[in-house]
Amino acid sequence: MTAAKPPDQKPMPEIRRYTGIMDWLTTVDHKKIGLMYFWLVIIMGVVGGAFAGLIRVQLAMPDATYEALQSARIEGREVKALFYDFHRYNEIVTMHASVMIFFTIIPGFIAFANYLVPLMIGARDMAFPKMNAFGFWLLIPSAILMIASFFVQGGAAASGWTAYPPLSLEGVGNPGQDMWIMGVHFAGVSSILAAINFIVTISTMRAPGMGWSKLPLFAWATFFVSIIQLVATPVLAAAVTMILLDRNFHTTFTQASLGGDPVLYQHIFWFYSHPAVYIMILPGFGAISHVFGAFSKRKVFGYWGMVIATGSISFLGFIVWAHHMFTVGMPTWLQNYFMIASLVIGVPTGIKVFSWLATMWGGTIRFTTAMMFACGFISLFVIGGFGGLILALVQLDQPLHDTYFVVGHFHMVLVGGSVMLLFAMTYYWWPKMSGRMLSESTGKWVFWLMFIGVIITFMTMHLLGTQGMARRIPVYWSDYRLLNHITTGGYVLTFVSALLFVADLVLSYFRPKVTVDDPWQVNDVQQSFEWATSCPPPVYNFKDVPPIPVEDPADYGKH
Amino acid sequence: MNPRLLLALLLVFLLALRPGVEAAETPSPAGISSGSVPTQVSTPAPQTPAVLPPAASVDAWVSTFNPDIYGWDPATKKPTYVITDTFGSPASDVARKLQGSAAFSFLVFVPFLILPQVLLLYIIFRFRDRGDGRKAEKTKHNTKLEIIWTAIPFLALAIVTVPSARMITWMELPPPEKSDPLLLEVRGSKFKWEYTYQREDVKIGQDAGVQAHVVLPVGRPVVLNITSDDVNHAWWVPAFGIKKDAIIGRYTNAWFTPDTTGVYKGQCAELCGTGHGLMMIGAVVVTPAEFQRWIGFQRQRAAAGLVAEAAVNLKKAPDETALTTAIAKYLDGGADQERLDALAFWVANDLEGASRTSPLAKRLESRAADLAARTKVAALVAAKLGKQPIASLSLSNRSAP
Incomplete structure (x- = not known):
């Protein structure tokens, strides 16, 4: 029961003024912009993964233990480690985080939102197509500024992606940190523009008949996340601007010797960066509901529960920021408040997990690669969330703060969560986006390598943290050597899986085109607009405002 | 940055090789497995007034209060902590x-x-989905x-x-x-x-x-x-x-x-x-008693440091004048047991500190020079106080690295 195609009423407007490369450079089509986002994300993801590899190489070197350093010193040997220069190590750590956060995970979801949200709500394009293009093109100078800062005097920013002052105030005159700040500014503006665009598009451009109660969950999630971005990102801009001014214009926002306060920056920074955690995963939460529903042949369980959970996570995300700073010294009541608020986020998250399981319950489940990634996501995300519950307890955060437990936790949530989500979304929607299928047999390899790799890599990090290994250190005690080697092994599996995936993406362009609208044959249950148009959809998506099927447009909201 | 700067950093942070673990393993305190770190209570200084303490207890103090945090045993190439x-x-x-x-x-x-x-x-x-035609709920x-x-x-x-x-x-x-x-x-x-x-x-x-x-x-x-x-x-x-x-x-x-x-x-x-x-x-x-002793050592740090510095210099240039002057000056400030204990501690401590970063080959040589310098200090103190030096001061019971 695909949505009936309407008879042609109006001719399609011609918007292609150029062909070839010029077409891509000048396009304002949300689908092309979405694809450009997607490929930027793929490229930056590989770059960020390679940075992670450099970190792992350093930590896998036999001489990266304190004892080996000392032994080499005593025996008068040269040390054999990747980074003789620990400053360079800090640069790599900083850039790994920055690239992964600002250019991989956040734009990763924006890529899919850009492509799919107008399709899902039956719109021809975003509300502000030119602003949409501008938002994408801002990311390019942003990425260039960050990566190029490795080649300037003094190297790239080396104060961690959190850029805590006074450390980030050092090296005035070396442009690395300033370039990082400007990169964040560009990425931030891009993010705000995208947020405005999504909010307006979803609010005003839904097809007639598609009320809020029939909005697909991915569009709901994008809507909430856009609000987070709109509210929080300017705060990040304010925080890094304080650093920029303190570094270059003799202001004293964060300089204690002149009356400023370095902790002020931390509060403002985390006011953005905790909601940013949800920017990095909520859209995927919405999208994965589609995958679960599609391959279980079921409607999504508890539509309103899902919407309310997403909304409450978005709100709660704003009032828990100081759980990142439990060790800076806060009043006891404040610590208790932030602990309780952080724990409460576990409840709506639990609602979502149980609702996904209930969606699968009683279904006839087809294990396509997308579905495997979705199931793998639940498994890994629950582990990551468990670490989050432990870390939210303020007394346990004292010994675990800034250890590998934290590193393991947020990687389990971001790689086991967000990246698995992005993989699932790609496998599910790639036929729609490119008009080509990804290889299901390669996909199985990609999934199992990634799943096992993530478990090995980040579970060992949790163990290292409880045993007392600090994060962001280039050398460690030799007691941690075995676990570090296991982590490195896990990294290799994960990275091989990612490369396999990228290779498959490229190869897919040489495969035959998908000829049907709905290659997964899901739309008899899902009835989502994006499967009611060709693969890939034509310019302007729908020849006319798509008709709402009489009885049951998206059927998410009806009880 | 280059390897030299790294080495400089190491110099800053590397502590001395911990001396070989004492022959008799002391009972481990709760929570620390045996052979980890020396935590034995040092033998109290002999009651004879105004003599330098025996080498064994000086060495015990040095290793109790200045243990090697890296605990790397170059002989077995294994950590000892x-x-x-x-x-x-x-x-x-x-x-x-x-x-x-x-x-x-x-x-x-x-x-x-x-x-x-x-x-x-x-x-x-x-x-x-087993393909048996079951319908989803x-x-x-x-x-x-x-x-x-x-x-x-x-x-x-x-x-x-x-x-x-x-x-x-x-x-x-x-x-x-x-x-x-x-x-x-x-x-x-x-x-x-x-x-x-x-x-x-x-x-x-x-x-x-x-x-x-x-x-x-x-x-x-x-x-x-x-x-x-x-x-x-x-x-x-x-x-x-x-x-x-x-x-x-x-x-x-x-x-x-x-x-x-x-x-x-x-x-x-x-x-x-x-x-x-x-x-x-x-x-x-x-223990609280050891802590009080350590505080006592710290209070004499400045004065005893001059003697220790002269003793360290003695290894480079065999000129006893500076050492004699420093010891005389130190003893003029008082020669009670606490001051003498502190003197012995700081001389042993600083001599070891000075040779901490030597390459392995030079450490044996350095150890011998340390012991010679300590003997010299003991002899000069004894001469100044008019007492017999304690022979064991010059004989360390600690094995060479």
């Missing part, structure tokens, strides 16, 4: 409570880790179920939150003044720690480029007043369960009572720049 952490081997009241608290929270939360995984596996096997919601899986997590959170809030309130409550807490100012700077014993008026920090261990008496509450001179640092010793940021322009506080003697390692836990990974913390917990 055991990692201490909050959850595995707590060594303070705070860490012990944290251990219990972690276990409790884990038990309450673990169903939420296991249940979804089990359900997921069950669903995967039970509801996979049509249920779209179930209010009762949704209320249950909202309410139960709330209940679990409440169960964990109450003891957690009580625990943090207890952690944040300073020890009463009548418990005679040790007030310790901790001052971080790139990439070293300075400790001020505020009531004892003793200050330690880097000594000859080596990070000094903070020495704490067992069983007495410690109040930390932590601050920084430059960027943010964090003072963290896992075995004590304490981690607090050191921030310029403000003091942060933490308190705990160490309850087990031993040597504990920690390190800076807030990214502070190039040397962050090498910004070590060493904490030595000793």
Whole structure:
């Protein structure tokens, strides 16, 4: 029961003024912009993964233990480690985080939102197509500024992606940190523009008949996340601007010797960066509901529960920021408040997990690669969330703060969560986006390598943290050597899986085109607009405002 | 930066090779497995007034108060320490409570880790499409179920939150003044720690480029007043369960009572720049008597340091005049047992410190020169005081590296 195609009423407007490369450079089509986002994300993801590899190489070197350093010193040997220069190590750590956060995970979801949200709500394009293009093109100078800062005097920013002052105030005159700040500014503006665009598009451009109660969950999630971005990102801009001014214009926002306060920056920074955690995963939460529903042949369980959970996570995300700073010294009541608020986020998250399981319950489940990634996501995300519950307890955060437990936790949530989500979304929607299928047999390899790799890599990090290994250190005690080697092994599996995936993406362009609208044959249950148009959809998506099927447009909201 | 700078950093942070473990293994204190660190109570100084203490006890003091935090045995190429952490081997009241608290929270939360995984596996096997024409169910919601899986997590959170809030309130409550807490100012700077014993008026920090261990008496509450001179640092010793940021322009506080003697390692836990990974913390917990002796040594540090410096120089240029003058000056300031103990300690300590960074080949040579210098000091002190030197002073019972 695909949505009936309407008879042609109006001719399609011609918007292609150029062909070839010029077409891509000048396009304002949300689908092309979405694809450009997607490929930027793929490229930056590989770059960020390679940075992670450099970190792992350093930590896998036999001489990266304190004892080996000392032994080499005593025996008068040269040390054999990747980074003789620990400053360079800090640069790599900083850039790994920055690239992964600002250019991989956040734009990763924006890529899919850009492509799919107008399709899902039956719109021809975003509300502000030119602003949409501008938002994408801002990311390019942003990425260039960050990566190029490795080649300037003094190297790239080396104060961690959190850029805590006074450390980030050092090296005035070396442009690395300033370039990082400007990169964040560009990425931030891009993010705000995208947020405005999504909010307006979803609010005003839904097809007639598609009320809020029939909005697909991915569009709901994008809507909430856009609000987070709109509210929080300017705060990040304010925080890094304080650093920029303190570094270059003799202001004293964060300089204690002149009356400023370095902790002020931390509060403002985390006011953005905790909601940013949800920017990095909520859209995927919405999208994965589609995958679960599609391959279980079921409607999504508890539509309103899902919407309310997403909304409450978005709100709660704003009032828990100081759980990142439990060790800076806060009043006891404040610590208790932030602990309780952080724990409460576990409840709506639990609602979502149980609702996904209930969606699968009683279904006839087809294990396509997308579905495997979705199931793998639940498994890994629950582990990551468990670490989050432990870390939210303020007394346990004292010994675990800034250890590998934290590193393991947020990687389990971001790689086991967000990246698995992005993989699932790609496998599910790639036929729609490119008009080509990804290889299901390669996909199985990609999934199992990634799943096992993530478990090995980040579970060992949790163990290292409880045993007392600090994060962001280039050398460690030799007691941690075995676990570090296991982590490195896990990294290799994960990275091989990612490369396999990228290779498959490229190869897919040489495969035959998908000829049907709905290659997964899901739309008899899902009835989502994006499967009611060709693969890939034509310019302007729908020849006319798509008709709402009489009885049951998206059927998410009806009880 | 180049390898030379790295080596310079190492120079700053590498501590001396720990001398070979004493032949007889002492009974291990709770929480530390045997052979880890020397924690034996040193033999008290002989009661004969005004003589230098025997070498064995001087060496014991040096290794108790200045243990090697890296504990690397170049002979076996293996570490000689055991990692201490909050959850595995707590060594303070705070860490012990944290251990219990972690276990409790884990038990309450673990169903939420296991249940979804089990359900997921069950669903995967039970509801996979076997091509037998089974139709998917049509249920779209179930209010009762949704209320249950909202309410139960709330209940679990409440169960964990109450003891957690009580625990943090207890952690944040300073020890009463009548418990005679040790007030310790901790001052971080790139990439070293300075400790001020505020009531004892003793200050330690880097000594000859080596990070000094903070020495704490067992069983007495410690109040930390932590601050920084430059960027943010964090003072963290896992075995004590304490981690607090050191921030310029403000003091942060933490308190705990160490309850087990031993040597504990920690390190800076807030990214502070190039040397962050090498910004070590060493904490030595000793008996109250040993602590008092150590405080006594610290009080004589400045005066005894001149003698020790002359003794170190003696190894380079055999000129005894400076040494004789320094010893005479030191003994003029008083020749009671405490001053003589301190003299013996600092001479042995600084001689060892000076040879800490020598390559292995030169260390044996250096050890011999150390012993010669110590004999010389003993002889000069004895001559000055008109007493017989104690022969054993020159004979160390410690094996060469």
